[in-house]
Amino acid sequence: AKAPPLPPRVEPVAAQVTVPQPRQDGAEFEVTLVKEAPDQPFGLMNLPTSDGSALLVTGVHQNLLIGEWNRRHPDRAVREGDVIVAVNGFSGNAEDMRSMLCRVDRVRLNVQSAYSPTGRLTRA
Template sequence: MFAACCCSDITSPAESDVMIERVPANGAMAKIPQEAADSDVKQEMAPEDVFFRVSLKKTSPQDKLGVHIAGLTDMDAIRIKLIKAGMLETWNQENPNKEVITGDLIVQVNSTVGNSAELQAAIAASDHLDLTILRKL
């Protein structure tokens, strides 16, 4: 009388090594510290927004992130305007499924959440960078 579908869209692990998970904005906020949840970032998010992490390590004082950025006055983030030679370009080559692209927002650096100047200071001060990236879809 009632038919049930036995087919599914599940892919095997061999078909996909790394995937960026799309998380609804209200579910994603649980992964961000309370300071970020209270910031303007929360007000600007849409249900399609995606968060992911990028971990980088500076191996010499000459290592640079390799981006042109725009500090945003209307929200606590750094907008990536251009990716050039540097650590993020290397990350993108090594992690094509978690590539950082023009327009992505850096919303957290290690445990620092705040305005553009605070995020830039955290990038400059640390040899290990755990970046939280927000991609608005």
């Protein structure tokens, strides 16, 4: 009996699957929040860093805009201890950044994650 013919050679195909990567500790990422009403809060509690150049995230309201962002973008979730290094492109002065957060309906935040690659909390 003859052996069945070999199937034609099939080249492996690399599947392109994008899986959200857990955010890199110590990395900087961007967050964009847009208010639906002028009096709607972003939901970020913050304090100036000790040198006054950035904002330390001291709390995140999960039921407000930032909580919605965190659910939609787990790879770029803002957590307590993260540092906001710029607000709408402005950086270097925490008080100016805080007042901008109060005045605008759309905000773009540059956020430095709280943990360094070594896993230790970085103090800004």
